[in-house]
Amino acid sequence: MGDTRGISGIGDADDIGDMGGIGDAGQVGDTGLSDGPGQAGDAGGADDAARAEDAGRADGSSGGExxxxxxxxxxxxxxxxxxxHREEARTLLLTLSERCPDDAEVAYQTAWVHDTLGLEAEALPHYVRAIQLPGLSDDDRRGALxxxxxxxxxxxxxxxxxxxxRDASAEYPDDGALRAFLAMALYNTGRSxxxxxxxxxxxxxxxxDPEIAxxxxxIEHYATDLDATV
Structure with missing residues (x-):
C-alpha cells in the first residue's frame, strides 16, 4: 500500500544518543546502533539485536526489552x-516484534514495512495487532486503519x-484518504x-479547481442520486 503518513512518537534520528537504557552518547557508537542510513549494509537484524542486548546488560537491564x-x-x-533499505528494516522489526508482542507502535511499523515490500499477507496480522493494542498515536492509528x-x-x-x-471514516470524518479508499472497496463489492x-x-x-468550485x-446535488431524471 505504501502509505506515506508521518511517524510520530519515535523522535529524530539525532536524538538516539540521548535515549535511556543504552548509556551515554559515546557508548552508543559501541553498540552499532548509531550508524547512518548510508551504512545500512551493516545493519543485520540479528547483529543489531545482539548489540542492543549487550548494551542493556551493561547497565544491569534485560537487553533489547x-x-x-x-x-x-x-x-x-x-x-x-x-x-x-526495507529488507534490513524488516529483519530488525521482526526481531523487535518477537520481543515486544504487545507494542502497538512496533506492530504498526512491522506492518508498514511489509506493506512497502508488497508482502500484504504478511503485513495483515501486524496491522490487526496494531489496531487492537493500546498505545498508537492518533496519526499512527489513522495510518494503521x-x-x-x-x-x-x-x-x-x-x-x-x-x-x-467505513468505521475508520466515521472515527476520522476529516480524513479524505480514508473515504477515497472506502470508495474503492465499495466499488469492489459492486456498490459503484x-x-x-x-x-x-x-x-x-x-x-x-475553479471550474469545479x-x-x-x-455536483453535490447530483452525487446523492446519479439516476435522477426529470
Missing amino acids: TLGGRDALLARAVRLRESG LGLGSTYRILGKYPEAVATL RDAMEILLHQLATTSQ RYRPA
Missing part, C-alpha cells in the same frame, strides 16, 4: 525503511475492507453508486 533498547532499534528500523483496510482490499477481502474503512457519491462529494468539497452545488 529495555525502553532505551526498544526505542533505539525502532528508530533505526524506521530510518532504514525511509532510506530505502487505512493500511489495514487497503490490505484487506488488495487481498480480495472486500467486506472486511469496507467494514474497516455509493462509491461515486463519496468520490463526487470529496471532489466537490476539496478541489482547488463553480459547479460545486450541482
Whole structure:
C-alpha cells in the first residue's frame, strides 16, 4: 500500500544518543546502533539485536526489552525503511516484534514495512495487532486503519475492507484518504453508486479547481442520486 503518513512518537534520528537504557552518547557508537542510513549494509537484524542486548546488560537491564533498547532499534528500523533499505528494516522489526508482542507502535511499523515490500499477507496480522493494542498515536492509528483496510482490499477481502474503512471514516470524518479508499472497496463489492457519491462529494468539497468550485452545488446535488431524471 505504501502509505506515506508521518511517524510520530519515535523522535529524530539525532536524538538516539540521548535515549535511556543504552548509556551515554559515546557508548552508543559501541553498540552499532548509531550508524547512518548510508551504512545500512551493516545493519543485520540479528547483529543489531545482539548489540542492543549487550548494551542493556551493561547497565544491569534485560537487553533489547529495555525502553532505551526498544526505542533505539525502532528508530533505526524506521530510518532504514525511509532510506530505502526495507529488507534490513524488516529483519530488525521482526526481531523487535518477537520481543515486544504487545507494542502497538512496533506492530504498526512491522506492518508498514511489509506493506512497502508488497508482502500484504504478511503485513495483515501486524496491522490487526496494531489496531487492537493500546498505545498508537492518533496519526499512527489513522495510518494503521487505512493500511489495514487497503490490505484487506488488495487481498480480495472486500467486506472486511469496507467494514474497516467505513468505521475508520466515521472515527476520522476529516480524513479524505480514508473515504477515497472506502470508495474503492465499495466499488469492489459492486456498490459503484455509493462509491461515486463519496468520490463526487470529496471532489466537490476539496478541489482547488475553479471550474469545479463553480459547479460545486450541482455536483453535490447530483452525487446523492446519479439516476435522477426529470
